[in-house]
Amino acid sequence: MATDVKVPQDLWQDDSMEAVITNWLASDGATVKKGALLAEIMVEKSQFEVAAPADGVLKITRQADAIVRKGDVIGQIT
Amino acid sequence: MSETAAPGPVREMPLAEALDWEAARLADIAEGRAAAAALLWSCEPALVAPKRLGGLPGFARAGAAAAEAGWPVHLRATGGDLVPQGPGVTNLTLLFRAPPGPAPGLDDAYRHLTAPIRAALADLGIDSCHGSVPGAFCDGRFNVTVAGRKFAGTAQRWRPVAAGHAVQSHAMMLMRGPDPDMIATLNRFYRDCGIDRRIEAAAHVGLHDLAGPGQADAMQGRFLAGLAERVLPRSRFRARRG
Numbered sequence: 001m002a003t004d005v006k007v008p009q010d011l012w013q014d015d016s017m018e019a020v021i022t023n024w025l026a027s028d029g030a031t032v033k034k035g036a037l038l039a040e041i042m043v044e045k046s047q048f049e050v051a052a053p054a055d056g057v058l059k060i061t062r063q064a065d066a067i068v069r070k071g072d073v074i075g076q077i078t
Numbered sequence: 079m080s081e082t083a084a085p086g087p088v089r090e091m092p093l094a095e096a097l098d099w100e101a102a103r104l105a106d107i108a109e110g111r112a113a114a115a116a117l118l119w120s121c122e123p124a125l126v127a128p129k130r131l132g133g134l135p136g137f138a139r140a141g142a143a144a145a146e147a148g149w150p151v152h153l154r155a156t157g158g159d160l161v162p163q164g165p166g167v168t169n170l171t172l173l174f175r176a177p178p179g180p181a182p183g184l185d186d187a188y189r190h191l192t193a194p195i196r197a198a199l200a201d202l203g204i205d206s207c208h209g210s211v212p213g214a215f216c217d218g219r220f221n222v223t224v225a226g227r228k229f230a231g232t233a234q235r236w237r238p239v240a241a242g243h244a245v246q247s248h249a250m251m252l253m254r255g256p257d258p259d260m261i262a263t264l265n266r267f268y269r270d271c272g273i274d275r276r277i278e279a280a281a282h283v284g285l286h287d288l289a290g291p292g293q294a295d296a297m298q299g300r301f302l303a304g305l306a307e308r309v310l311p312r313s314r315f316r317a318r319r320g
Contacts, residue, residue: 011236013183022130022157040129044184045218046234047128047157064133 003054005038005075007068011048019043021066021074026052028060032077039075041068052077086299087306088168093121093152096169100246101155103173108237108244114174116309118302123164125151125267128233131160140270149263156248158233159216160267166254166284168302170195170309177242187234188220191247194308195222195230201304202297204288213278215256215264222249227283253298255284 007019023040026032032052039050052058056077068074091099096119106112125144131137132153141151149162163169172191188208196206199222206224210217214228222230230251237244261279268275285301286294 008238011183013185022128023133042128042130042157044188045156045158045216045220045232046184046187046236047155048236049238051238 002059002076002078003056004073005050005053005058005077007041007050007070007072007074008048009070011070012043012046015070017043018067018069019048021062021064021068022047024060024064026058028058030058032056032058050074087302087310088118088120090120093124093126093163096121096171097126097152097154100171100173100248103171104155104235104237104244104246107173107175108239110239112173114172116173116311117169117171118306118310119169119171120165120167121163121169123149123162125149125160125263126154126163127151127160128156128158129153131271134271134273136271140267143270144263144267147259147263147266149260151267156233156235156246158218158231160264161216161231161250162256162260162264163250164260166252166256168251168253170249170251170305172247172309174245175239175242176236176245184234185220187245187247188232191232191234191249192220192222192230194305195249195251197308198301198304199224199229202288202301211281213276213281215277215282216250222251224283224288228252228281229283229285252282252284254286255279255282 019041022042026038034052034055036052037049038052041048054077059076062074103115144151199206206222208220209223211228216231220232221228230249232249235246256279264277289297
């Protein structure tokens with residue numbers, strides 16, 4: 001079963017605010033551990049770290065520089 | 079980590095050491111070894127860029143040119159854009175743990191960072207506010223501005239932990255306004271990176287610009303003492319003053 005890697009819902013308050021994926025720190029197809037740092041997203045000059053929600057193999061679905069919002073799926077772990 | 083015996087609350091340290099200190103304290107807070115940390119610091123002339131700029135095709139060339147001009151480039155963990163460092167800049171780093179949930183959020187963390195800065199300015203009779211300043215380096219909504227010019231820039235890094243987030247917030251404050259060499263270096267860096275951005279010296283204001291004749295150093299001392307009283311653990315500040 002796949003687990004979505006999402007932009008967390010609780011990082012900022014304004015639902016309309018857009019962020020950008022500035023960096024993927026794990027590669028597409030990499031084996032990752034739950035809690036490992038996967039990606040960084042930036043909004044309002046603030047860099048947020050996105051951690052792996054599960055153990056498994058990472059599939060990146062939104063590339064670096066993509067514009068995202070709270071709750072968006074940016075990858076999957078299977 | 080070395081620590082100078084310079085008087086006053088500001089620790090003078092190599093930039094690389096300051097960035098390492100920030101990373102280590104963020105890890106301490108994320109892993110529960112500390113609840114909070116604060117540092118006022120200053121370093122040698124350099125440019126500091128967020129890591130994302132390091133991936134630009136022109137970054138290596140831009141970095142080499144800046145280093146040749148006396149402004150070596152370092153990468154940092156917080157967001158934002160390119161900023162200059164040097165003796166005319168004093169930095170404030172605050173680190174703390176934020177509880178889970180939407181509050182406190184980004185805006186709250188920025189206000190937590192800028193409130194002591196603005197209060198220390200107010201002690202000197204200087205009104206300030208938040209706002210974007212076109213032409214300023216690393217522009218953002220939570221700049222601290224004086225008379226419409228940028229006095230301080232701010233940025234943050236948030237790391238998820240089991241219960242909430244570990245937060246690193248940073249402000250760079252201009253004790254002196256940027257000099258022409260600094261501005262030229264910033265603009266050349268952007269040009270070499272293929273970024274269409276132009277920094278204007280007049281968009282910034284240093285604390286010394288706000289002082290009366292012969293008062294700049296005294297004003298800077300009072301500002302930094304007032305800021306340190308608000309953000310640094312009292313025992314540490316007293317030790318530094320002594």
